[in-house]
Amino acid sequence: MTGLGDFFWPRALSGKTAYSPFPLDAIHSYHYIPDVAAGLATLGCADADVYGRPWMLPCAPAGTLRELVARLAATSDRRIRVRQVPPGVVKALGIFVPLFRELAEMLYQWDERFVIDDRRFRARFHPQPTDVERAAFDTVEWAKRHYARAGAAGP
Secondary structure, three states: HHHOOOOOOOHOOOOOOOOOOOOOOOOOOOOOOOHHHHHHHHHOOOHHHHOOOOOOOOOOOOOOHHHHHHHHHHOOOOOOOOEOHHHHHHHHHHOHHHHHHHHHHHHHHHHOEEEEOOOHHHHHHHHOOHHHHHHHHHHHHHHHHHHHHHOOOOO
């Protein structure tokens, strides 16, 4: 998730308060990137009858960002404190920081419940999405490796 990138992980991993441009308590569906890749490969190799139809890729059950961060904290054996960057600040930063300009354009997805219904994909292809705990663990391990290599002190 883009919102949990450079402005989140370096601070979270160093024990500082991390920041998110997205509301912490809005119900939202999240995808694990390797599962997205597998889902896209599945569609790419499927029979022609899948083309031209909308497909929602499998995802974890919807929850809040606060719940997701708690899960990441539990798998990292460290406390992760997180605060939301106010929408006005995200939009103002977008004037100077291209990433924030893109994030500001996506804020509408947190105005209301954003819940993916992936039942049709699951019924057709029977995917085995990554267990949420495993995805959280793998994500934390990736962040540790990535930000250690980058020598990121964080913004």
